[in-house]
Amino acid sequence: MKDEVRTIVEKIGGVVEEVKKSEIYVRIPQQTVRTAARLLYDSEAYFKTCVGVDEREVNGFYTIYHIFGLDSQGVDIVLKVLVPEEDPQTSSIVSEVPAADWCELEIQDLLGIKFGGRLTKRLVLPEDWPDGVYPLRKEFRYDEKPSRVIREELHEEAGIPVGPYHPALHEPEYFELYVEGEKVVDVAYRGFHVHRGIEKLAESPRFTYKQVPFLAERICGICGFVHSTCYIMAVEKAADIETPERAEFIRSIVLEVERLHSHLLWIGVAAHLLGYDAGFMHAWRIREHVMVLAEYLTGSRKTYGINVIGGVRKDLNVDKIDKTMKTIAQVREEFKKLADALLSIPQIKSRAVGTGVLTKSEARALSVVGPVARASGLYRDVRKDYPYLAYGRVSFRVPLYTEGDNLARLLVRVEEVFESIEIVKQLVDLLPGGSVVVEEYDIPPGRKAVAAIEAPRGEDVHFVITGLGRPYRWRVRAPTYQNIPALRAMLRGTPLADAPLTIASIDPCFSCTDRVLVVDIETGRKSFIKLVRGG
Amino acid sequence: MLHSIAIAILQLALAPVYDGVERKVRAAIHTRIGPPVLQTWYDLIKLFSKEVVIPVGGGWYTLVTVLEMLTLVTASILLVHVSTVGLAQATIFEAVIFIVLTGIATTLAIMRAVSQNNVFSVLGGFREFSLVLSAEPFLAVSLLLLVSGVEAAASRAIAALILLIAAYVVSGRVPYDIAEAEPELASGVNIELAGPLLGVATVSAVLKKFISATLTVLVFVLLGGLSGLTSLTAVALLTPLTWITHTVVSTLLGRSRVDLAVRFLYTTLFILSSMLLVSYGLGV
Structure with missing residues (x-):
């Protein structure tokens, strides 16, 4: 120590x-x-x-x-x-x-x-969930479905509704914006509409240690590999399993490939929200090269399924290495042109500058992560702060801006695309030989471990307590979970027109955040209970 | 006048095709294939074959939507009529009627939007109102000045420039599509529309683009000194080209914000108008 x-x-x-x-x-x-x-x-x-x-x-x-x-x-x-x-x-x-x-x-x-000593309210459970039923208690079966409780509706209408279904949101979340003219003065948030029972499910007899990585990879349709890797790292840390170095390099390469396609996706979405659809289309066209590369390396465009405890299931051969180098060179060249064009569009700059501001002190108080933190002046990157896998072997720069606005978050991600490309190059150059998986290992019960990975959206944290044959407790804290509370500060004072961009600027992944319970949300209601009050 | 109406009907029938070309050109810039050039016609046929859905607001809402389209049709026919003689030969009376018609159409569009019990529609309506205030008065002044037969080259050039900018704003394209602004307002002024009523609004939107392109071409016809058949031919040939130019411009820009758009337009057009006033006063 x-x-x-x-x-x-x-x-x-x-x-x-x-x-x-x-x-x-x-x-x-x-x-x-x-x-x-x-x-x-x-x-x-x-x-x-x-x-x-x-x-x-x-x-x-x-x-x-x-x-x-x-x-x-x-x-x-x-x-x-x-x-x-x-x-x-x-x-x-x-x-x-x-x-x-x-x-x-x-x-x-x-x-x-x-x-x-604090105000309490219901956050995760739906309003029709009965009181006194706590799904993470061990006596609660993973497939139990308690009877619904119909409560009196609290119907309040005040602000401008954004969600649960809205063109700017690609997953169901609800923001209620309170405005003066076209300026947002406050925001109420309601999330957790689509819980999927993943943590509870992993503790159930239906799953074993070896199966959970495939479940973890389905937490998110974009950064799924982050989740499976983070879970595996936690288990490997808890059980002191030594992973072959080559496997760590392969995981790192795939993680950076995932960051590339995630950032390119986001940059496209940001361009679309700003009305620059040409930027959207070209970002996704360039992203397609990365998706094809991912399929070539792992067998799948997404949800790669190559992670296992002790290593990976797919090795890299000469052809794959060659293809990787050619693809990232092409992506770099094409993305450079796109980034130059994107940042020269007058409307992009004028709308992103000074909007959605998150100050450094606010960012610190809320412990925000990833590009959101780095755009607000916080030098935070798990790859540097807690070097894991092969990241300790490569050199890269952590983009840092202090403005805390939408443009700063855009610039951080643009620069991170180039940094990721450089990281992949170095990892491929340094790729060691040897096996890619250890077959024999033991996972004793009662061990604990925290693992963290720098996902495209920021720090992803998995906490595992080992059990017999499966985790006794598995906790997932996705980066979006940490960043959404910052939206209230970011949206205040922002023009209404830039609210969708500001919400998107944290690159929210609601499927990562809503991961806890099996819930039937078909209540048939037309109103909702407010969980966060504006004002 | 009858042959003008016949030509207008032909031109108006072609307008959705130009819109289809716009979608194809935009797709090409996006590296997409895009829909067929007749897609806008297919859309209209489909929309008018659907059941009628009357949103909250009832008959009044329907009336306003249809009246807006009819007003734009009339303005378009008038514009085509002017193109058969050339802008230089147009009368002040025709210019005033055109300005009044477009003003009425805009007012109806705003009324349609703000009469809805839908916050997105109302917001879109107010955005439309802000844009109109910052562009259409300048369009009216420059058009009247050009039609009045002013000979001074500088005055004509400045008036033409004002008209070109204002005409682009009328088209409702990026960066000035803020009244609709799909990702922000979920279609804004059009959010409550469906079926044939959406078809009517789509026709109105296409007509605005048609008016924008034709007006732009007429300015060049005027500056080129064309009239009569040559004017008509020039308008017929250059309208789709102008339409495509507007498309390319809009595809290469992002969406503005209502405060930024108003500030930019008002500042730019006000400065140009001041220059116009000075040059007109000096007779240059």
């Missing part, structure tokens, strides 16, 4: 339960969690997420893990708080760490632990 980290851990107090290369687990009493959170926050730690676990059959308690990342030290400090079964409530840390807002509400919804 480095001296700086040791000092912080000593200040926190509590019991250090486990020290790993990049994780330190500290058990603290409920009464000191707020102080400890404040101390970590003041020590420049970012809040990653909190995880509620039903560990009653293990230690007789519900457990909450608050995961903080000391980016500057490359270490995660995990605060572990035990919550008694007979009185399931604990202190909230939201007053100290605003970024903990959603995950606390999620734990309250799914595990039934109450958080004192």
